[in-house]
Amino acid sequence: TGLNLKVMKSILANAEFHGIEINRKAYEILKVWGGGKAYHQSILDFKSRIKFDFVYTKGVLIHINPDQLSRVYETLYRSSKKYICIIEYYNPKPVEVPYRRHRNKLFKRDFAGEMLDKYHDLNLESYGFVYHRDKHLPQDDLTWFLLKKK
Incomplete structure (x- = not known):
């Protein structure tokens, strides 16, 4: 953070x-x-009376148990006045990936797509990819999605 x-x-x-x-x-x-x-x-326990112009996750949703994702989506949605940005590992279908020799600690999926399906007043404004070999901004291979409330 x-x-x-x-x-x-x-x-x-x-x-x-x-x-x-x-x-x-x-x-x-x-x-x-x-x-x-x-x-x-934990984001699972976060409650705020404040609404923010922009909320985002980066490398958070991938570590949330899929059974708890709906709660986190609700937190993101309720906390946002306008924009939600999701920066996570992406996979078109939900998949669990071994993480540091542990199971059930890292999950890839279409987080943005799930939020778009759940909240019909969200629009996909933009999206992109961060590449680990980028010489100017080296990070993991991440996909980002900018969602906007109508």
């Missing part, structure tokens, strides 16, 4: 940022940075 918020803060210096971080060490670093409001909890 912290690195992503730092990048966004460098682009949108006057914006207000909030981040959910389940990892204690990462949460403490985020608090010390002070560039936004940090919540130390």
